[in-house]
Amino acid sequence: TMMNNARISVGVQGLGLAERAFQGALAYARERRQxxxxxxxxxxxxxxxxxxTLLGMRARIAAMRALCLVTAAAVDRAVRDPDLEERRRADLRVALLTPxxxxxCTDGAVAITSDAIQVAGGAGYVEETGLARLFRDARVLPIYEGTNGIQALDLAGRKLRIEDGQLPWQLFAELEETRLDEALRPTLTQALDRLKQATLHMQGASGEAREAAATPYLDLFGWVLGAHLVAMGAHAAEDDxxxxxxxxxxxxxxxxxxxxALGLAEVVESAAPLEASWLAG
Known part of the structure; x- marks a missing residue:
């Protein structure tokens, strides 16, 4: 749909800003003597x-890029695959991944452009390096085309319930079957297990409990999926x-x-209430 495409495009914009900020910060860090x-x-x-800091920026950018690419590939299959059933499955995958x-990716853009300023220090804060502008441009991305809080509610409230709740589990099954560096597999398996547990919790939650946990759940999903995608990329690049x-x-x-990031699973499953009265005084 038009809104899905717009939201994906905003995520890709975040990826572009993050990449440009990383390049600027890396160039400055190589040149500046301190x-x-x-x-x-x-x-x-x-x-x-x-x-x-720089490696953290680059690694998250790699995950963001891979996430955008696998989503774009699903968009292509949803439109062009000759098998109508495959089109339907791809469209559902797009629905799951879009939020x-x-x-x-836009939260990542804010974090990465901020890290770029931190690397450059005072030079990053002023306009000369261009990093401050990248941060300002990134900061609006979590707001428009549906705030990121709304995206989290969409994931937790709607996407986890489509197809009798099977959408995330189909993706998890695919991740379990991917070829990975065996040295990374134990940690990735543990991470996926934590995401599965959090998903079961979210699928059983309702009302304010589900809404309060939606944002940390989406964040957890992004980190765990990103880890698998980067590990898959590393395996594919072994001979390149x-x-x-x-x-x-x-x-x-x-x-x-x-x-x-796996600590987010405990946040998702927390039963701590959220009382408006605690905001006063």
Whole structure:
């Protein structure tokens, strides 16, 4: 539909802004000298904390790009596949992934453009580097074409109930069958199990409990799906010299980005009430 396409396009816009911010931050970090490493003047990129930030940006961008591509491929199948049943299945996959593309990729764009400013320091905050403009442009993306909170409610309230609740489980089954680096598989399996448990919780929840957990659930879904997609990309790039960085990116994502994100599962399943009276005073 027109709205689905618009929301996917906003997610892709977030991907583009994130990529441009990463490129700008990396170029600055390679050029700017700050402090010393091993007794010699060092570029920003030589400092481990800066490298960690930049690798986190690049790894999440890789996941965002892969998510946009698999969604675009499903859009193509939904329109052009000669098998009508395959068209129907692809259209349902698009329906499931659209709120994740829109919300997770635009939230990622805000985080990544902010990280780019942090890498560049004061130079990133002023207009000269262009990073501040990228952040401003990214900040509106979670708002328009349906706020990200609305996308989360759509995922939790509608998409998890289509086809008797089978849409996410069909995707989970496909993820279980993908070829991955065996060193990453245990963590990825644990992550998928946590997402399954959270999905069961959401499918059994209702009313305010479901609505309150919708945003952390979508975020969890994005992180876990992104981890699998990056790991799949790393496996596919094993024999391609152009993909030499993918195994390292996949390991970084799975070992450093994914574990904190899995804590979202506990947030999803939390029974803590949300009382408006607590906002006063």
């Amino acid at each position: 402090g010393q490493r091993h007794g010699r003047p060092a570029a920003l990129v030589d400092h481990p904390d800066i490298r960690r 994740i593309v829109k919300a997770w 010299p152009r993909g030499h960085a993918w195994p390292g990116l996949a390991r970084f994502y799975v070992e450093r980005l994914l574990p904190p």
